[in-house]
Amino acid sequence: MAVVNFKLNGNDVTIDVDAKERMIDTLRKRFHLTGAKLTCGTGDCGACTVLYNGKAIRSCTLLTCMCDGQEIVTIEGLMPMNGGKLHPVQQAFMEAGAIQCGYCIPGMILTTVAFLNENKNPTTAQIRAAISGNLSRCSGYVKIIDAVKLAAKRMREGA
Amino acid sequence: MSEFFKPKTVKECIDLLDQYGSKAMIVNGGTDAVEKINTGKAQPEAVILMTEMKELKKITVKDGAVHVGGAVTYLQMLKNAEIKKNQGMMIAVGAIGSPPVRVMATPAGNVGTAAPSADCTTMLMGSDAKIHVVSKKEGERVIPIDKFFVKTYVNVLKPEDLITEVEFPAMQPGMGSGYVRLTRRKVQDIGKVLVSATIEVKRGRCTKAVIGLGALNATAVRAYSVEEALVGLSRKEAQEFCRSGLPKEAGLRPSRYTHYKEITTPVALERAVMMAWDQAEGKVK
Known part of the structure; x- marks a missing residue:
C-alpha cells in the first residue's frame, strides 16, 4: 500500500492505496464522487474526465499514485469552488439545452472549463477540436457547441 | 499489493529498475x-513514476538535433517553438488520441509501447530518430529507431532500461517534413495507413529522403527502397515514383484492410512526400 496526498475539489486528502489503483476507482468507490463515469477504460470516450492541475485528463488511465502532490477537480467540485454558484459553463449547458441523457456531460463540462481557461474566444473549429475526445451518443453535439460559445461569452463578460 | 516510487533523478530511477527488474513498471503518461x-497484462510490484525527474522534462536543441526528454508530454511538444518548425511532427503529435490524452502521454511512452500503428513512432521513424537509453549495468546507449523494434509490441529494451530521450534532426533551410494518416474517423482513431517523410531539396532535386511507414508491417518501418529511389528526382518525378506502387518494406499482413492498404499507401506516400517537398521549398511557413 502507498500513502497518497492530493487536493480533491479544494480539500486536502490523504489515502492509502495500492499503487495500481486508478483515479476513477478512487473517486467513485472511496469518495463516492460518481460524476466521472468509467466507460471505455482506455482513455477514448471522455466520460471519466477530471481536471488535473487545471487541465482536462482521463481518470481511467491515471493511477491514483500519479496524483500525489497534485490537484484534482471533479464535476462535483465546480459549484462549491465557484462560491456555491453554478460555474458559467454549467449554467450555459443548461440554458442552451445541451444536456439530454447527461451521461457525457460531466466530462464535456470539465473539458470545456479547461479549454475556455486557455482560449477565451474560440472559433467553432477550435471548439470541435477541443471536445473531440468526449463522445456523446444522443446530443448530436450542435447544442453542446452552442453551450460552449455561450459559456465563452459569459466568461469574457466576467459572469 | 504494489508500491510506487517517484525518483527525482535518472540515477535514482535506474537504481530502482536494477533492484526490481521485471517486477517494476515505468509509468510515464499512463x-x-x-x-x-488494469487488464492484468502487467502486475508490477513497483510502479515507477517519471513525474519528478525534471532533467527529463526538457526539449533542447544541440548540435543540429532536437532532444526530447523522456518525460516530455505531447502537449509540451505542440507548444515548443523548435517542434513547430517540423510540419510532419506537429501533424503526427497533434493527431494522437485527443487533447486530454496529449496532456499526459509522451513520445518516450509511444516508442516504449512499440505499437505498429503509433503516430509519433512512425514520424520518428521518418525523421531518422535515435532513442537514448540508460541502465545501471550497461550505462548509456543510443539506439537508431530502425533497430529499436523487434515485433509488434516488443522492442529491444530490457526491464532495467530507461528511455531518457528521443533525438531527431532539427529542421534546416531546404528541409521539409510531412505526415499523412488514413483513418476511419477524423479523431481518436488508430490509423490504417501512416506515412512520414523528411526530405531535403536542392535546386529542385531531392538530395536526401527519410521515409517511415506505420500500421502496415508488424512494426513501424523505414522504407529504404523509396529513400534511395527519391534521391536525384525532381518534384514531378518523385510524385510519379511514389504513386508507382507499394514500397516493399510495407510488408502487409493479411487482414480485412489489406486491399485497402495496398491501394491507398502509394497515395499517402505521395501526399507525405509532397507535403515535405513544399516545406523544403519554403511554400509552407
Missing part, C-alpha cells in the same frame, strides 16, 4: 501502462 495494469 495511457498504455495503466490499461495494461
Whole structure:
C-alpha cells in the first residue's frame, strides 16, 4: 500500500492505496464522487474526465499514485469552488439545452472549463477540436457547441 | 499489493529498475501502462513514476538535433517553438488520441509501447530518430529507431532500461517534413495507413529522403527502397515514383484492410512526400 496526498475539489486528502489503483476507482468507490463515469477504460470516450492541475485528463488511465502532490477537480467540485454558484459553463449547458441523457456531460463540462481557461474566444473549429475526445451518443453535439460559445461569452463578460 | 516510487533523478530511477527488474513498471503518461495494469497484462510490484525527474522534462536543441526528454508530454511538444518548425511532427503529435490524452502521454511512452500503428513512432521513424537509453549495468546507449523494434509490441529494451530521450534532426533551410494518416474517423482513431517523410531539396532535386511507414508491417518501418529511389528526382518525378506502387518494406499482413492498404499507401506516400517537398521549398511557413 502507498500513502497518497492530493487536493480533491479544494480539500486536502490523504489515502492509502495500492499503487495500481486508478483515479476513477478512487473517486467513485472511496469518495463516492460518481460524476466521472468509467466507460471505455482506455482513455477514448471522455466520460471519466477530471481536471488535473487545471487541465482536462482521463481518470481511467491515471493511477491514483500519479496524483500525489497534485490537484484534482471533479464535476462535483465546480459549484462549491465557484462560491456555491453554478460555474458559467454549467449554467450555459443548461440554458442552451445541451444536456439530454447527461451521461457525457460531466466530462464535456470539465473539458470545456479547461479549454475556455486557455482560449477565451474560440472559433467553432477550435471548439470541435477541443471536445473531440468526449463522445456523446444522443446530443448530436450542435447544442453542446452552442453551450460552449455561450459559456465563452459569459466568461469574457466576467459572469 | 504494489508500491510506487517517484525518483527525482535518472540515477535514482535506474537504481530502482536494477533492484526490481521485471517486477517494476515505468509509468510515464499512463495511457498504455495503466490499461495494461488494469487488464492484468502487467502486475508490477513497483510502479515507477517519471513525474519528478525534471532533467527529463526538457526539449533542447544541440548540435543540429532536437532532444526530447523522456518525460516530455505531447502537449509540451505542440507548444515548443523548435517542434513547430517540423510540419510532419506537429501533424503526427497533434493527431494522437485527443487533447486530454496529449496532456499526459509522451513520445518516450509511444516508442516504449512499440505499437505498429503509433503516430509519433512512425514520424520518428521518418525523421531518422535515435532513442537514448540508460541502465545501471550497461550505462548509456543510443539506439537508431530502425533497430529499436523487434515485433509488434516488443522492442529491444530490457526491464532495467530507461528511455531518457528521443533525438531527431532539427529542421534546416531546404528541409521539409510531412505526415499523412488514413483513418476511419477524423479523431481518436488508430490509423490504417501512416506515412512520414523528411526530405531535403536542392535546386529542385531531392538530395536526401527519410521515409517511415506505420500500421502496415508488424512494426513501424523505414522504407529504404523509396529513400534511395527519391534521391536525384525532381518534384514531378518523385510524385510519379511514389504513386508507382507499394514500397516493399510495407510488408502487409493479411487482414480485412489489406486491399485497402495496398491501394491507398502509394497515395499517402505521395501526399507525405509532397507535403515535405513544399516545406523544403519554403511554400509552407
